Amino acid sequence: MLWAGLAYAGLVILMWGTVSLYSGLSGETAFPYNSETHSWLDGFFYHPDPLRIHTNTFYHLSYLSGELFGVGGSYVPYQLVYAFLWWARGLLVFLILRKMLPNCLTVCYVAGALVLAHTTDGAVGFIGQLNQFGFIFWMLLAFYFFTLALRMGSRGFTLLLAAAACFFEYMSLWSYESQILLLLAFPLVLLAIRSHHWRTLAVIATLWYSITALYVALNVLKYAQAGGGTYQQSVLRRNWGLADLMGDWGFNIVASLEFWNWHREGWAMPRSQAIELSLLAAAVFAAGGLVFALRARRNEANGVFGASLTNWSAVALLGFMLLALSFPTYLLLDSARGLWRTQLLAGIGAGLVLTAIAGLASAALRPRTLRTIAFLTLAGTVVFFGSISAIEKGAIHHWRWQRHRSAMLTILRVAPSVKPNTVIVLTNVPRNDDPFEHNMWLDVPLRLVYPGIRVAGVYFYADGTPSPGDNVKAEGDDWKWDGTGFRPIVRETSLANTVIIDFDPAGKGRLMKTMPPYVCQGTCNAGLYRPEAVITGPLSPRAVRRYRLDAQFVIEANKAAAASGR
Numbered sequence: 001m002l003w004a005g006l007a008y009a010g011l012v013i014l015m016w017g018t019v020s021l022y023s024g025l026s027g028e029t030a031f032p033y034n035s036e037t038h039s040w041l042d043g044f045f046y047h048p049d050p051l052r053i054h055t056n057t058f059y060h061l062s063y064l065s066g067e068l069f070g071v072g073g074s075y076v077p078y079q080l081v082y083a084f085l086w087w088a089r090g091l092l093v094f095l096i097l098r099k100m101l102p103n104c105l106t107v108c109y110v111a112g113a114l115v116l117a118h119t120t121d122g123a124v125g126f127i128g129q130l131n132q133f134g135f136i137f138w139m140l141l142a143f144y145f146f147t148l149a150l151r152m153g154s155r156g157f158t159l160l161l162a163a164a165a166c167f168f169e170y171m172s173l174w175s176y177e178s179q180i181l182l183l184l185a186f187p188l189v190l191l192a193i194r195s196h197h198w199r200t201l202a203v204i205a206t207l208w209y210s211i212t213a214l215y216v217a218l219n220v221l222k223y224a225q226a227g228g229g230t231y232q233q234s235v236l237r238r239n240w241g242l243a244d245l246m247g248d249w250g251f252n253i254v255a256s257l258e259f260w261n262w263h264r265e266g267w268a269m270p271r272s273q274a275i276e277l278s279l280l281a282a283a284v285f286a287a288g289g290l291v292f293a294l295r296a297r298r299n300e301a302n303g304v305f306g307a308s309l310t311n312w313s314a315v316a317l318l319g320f321m322l323l324a325l326s327f328p329t330y331l332l333l334d335s336a337r338g339l340w341r342t343q344l345l346a347g348i349g350a351g352l353v354l355t356a357i358a359g360l361a362s363a364a365l366r367p368r369t370l371r372t373i374a375f376l377t378l379a380g381t382v383v384f385f386g387s388i389s390a391i392e393k394g395a396i397h398h399w400r401w402q403r404h405r406s407a408m409l410t411i412l413r414v415a416p417s418v419k420p421n422t423v424i425v426l427t428n429v430p431r432n433d434d435p436f437e438h439n440m441w442l443d444v445p446l447r448l449v450y451p452g453i454r455v456a457g458v459y460f461y462a463d464g465t466p467s468p469g470d471n472v473k474a475e476g477d478d479w480k481w482d483g484t485g486f487r488p489i490v491r492e493t494s495l496a497n498t499v500i501i502d503f504d505p506a507g508k509g510r511l512m513k514t515m516p517p518y519v520c521q522g523t524c525n526a527g528l529y530r531p532e533a534v535i536t537g538p539l540s541p542r543a544v545r546r547y548r549l550d551a552q553f554v555i556e557a558n559k560a561a562a563a564s565g566r
Contacts, residue, residue, distance in 0.1 A: 319352025
């Protein structure tokens with residue numbers, strides 16, 4: 001376990017830490033805002049959807065970690081929690097397989113590593129999808145405790161571990177729903193192995209299935225009463241033809257296994273650097289594999305399956321079943337082929353399938369040393385391509401974060417702090433390089449720019465047209481929410497509470513002294529616009545840490561605010 005954990009840590013550090021440690025949230029900013037506006041306990045719960053009540057768990061854990069270590073506002077704790085969940089996914093797969101295949105630790109090690117290196121999903125490296133890693137963690141923890149419960153000689157310990165497995169199953173399901181078929185299949189997998197007394201398995205499975213039955217019943221009740229008004233129903237697919245469903249299913253299975261095509265986006269960092277880091281990741285993987293292979297030489301049964309096509313085929317069949325069951329809930333979505341969030345769960349099954357393929361391809365080689373080297377080389381090739389994909393996706397998310405951060409610097413440079421109920425207006429935002437892409441992703445982040453202050457935000461493109469989702473309108477003497485779309489926290493306020501900033505992608509915006517005509521939806525009392533009376537200071541320490549502002553920026557922004565106040 002120690003060697004596997006160390007090797008997996010090296011892989012995660014190379015795939016994540018080299019580009020993502022200082023990336024923040026350009027979207028999904030409602031999660032840190034939720035933590036900042038709720039108590040330390042209540043922040044763990046996502047009240048808008050009782051069947052996803054634990055969606056916030058790891059976001060809030062990240063927030064509390066930042067508070068505990070005196071770096072509140074920083075996104076680094078979020079990144080560290082994300083990295084831990086990534087690492088734990090591989091280690092838990094290793095531990096579960098070790099219970100199932102106790103005499104084949106090299107196989108278990110390789111499978112865990114390939115689960116980590118499965119990076120086909122576009123959301124890999126984006127902490128805005130922290131909950132996706134979270135529900136998979138809970139699921140695997142539930143699987144592991146289930147396997148432990150089956151091996152306890154004491155009835156009391158068996159029931160205790162079974163209860164823990166059901167609790168983790170609950171935490172997983174009440175965080176997300178896409179893994180439900182895997183949860184249903186797992187007891188059947190253990191039954192097929194036939195290494196446990198079926199009566200013990202039946203008792204634990206009864207408890208296990210009672211959790212899934214409750215979840216299904218509550219979902220049926222929820223959607224029966226919702227009348228089509230839930231978020232999940234709003235993103236359902238429109239074409240329900242069998243051929244289309246099967247085509248989308250096959251597309252996702254193939255995409256999950258084509259490791260040489262996992263890198264699909266452009267290069268957001270020097271290609272040579274990504275290749276060098278990926279070669280190093282493959283070397284770390286190979287070093288860990290050699291440790292297991294050398295230890296296995298002392299015990300011939302402690303390595304790989306050798307030439308047993310039956311054993312490798314069994315692993316391939318298990319992996320393919322888990323892979324196929326990872327997608328049906330995603331097939332309900334209109335974005336079933338989007339490769340965004342839909343591939344994260346598939347890493348477990350794909351890792352097993354790719355491990356089996358590497359084993360089958362090397363099974364005929366003699367002697368055993370050559371067979372092991374070939375097995376690790378083939379698996380290391382997957383690690384190499386997976387690492388390139390992870391590093392580049394992380395670089396793309398970092399680029400998006402930096403673009404968002406520059407936009408926030410534009411605002412903070414001009415208005416380090418503002419009075420409550422202020423509306424921040426950005427003008428001249430480039431349509432082809434929009435750092436927000438929707439008004440919601442300006443409005444919500446502004447609450448983090450000015451923690452504890454009620455603010456709203458709108459923006460306009462260079463041609464004067466409003467942003468997508470613009471729903472706070474200026475007319476007469478006031479700003480008013482028009483009742484559509486995402487609900488701002490400032491729904492009505494005077495035009496006097498306005499700050500208009502001419503946007504600059506490089507973060508060098510300037511304060512507009514007059515209100516441009518296109519900001520107003522009709523006839524406005526532009527004479528109320530006096531931004532100097534609204535801008536205050538100093539910068540919030542939380543904003544300084546969140547956007548990684550240097551001392552010179554803080555000094556200049558606070559001086560500007562003081563001068564504006566005079």
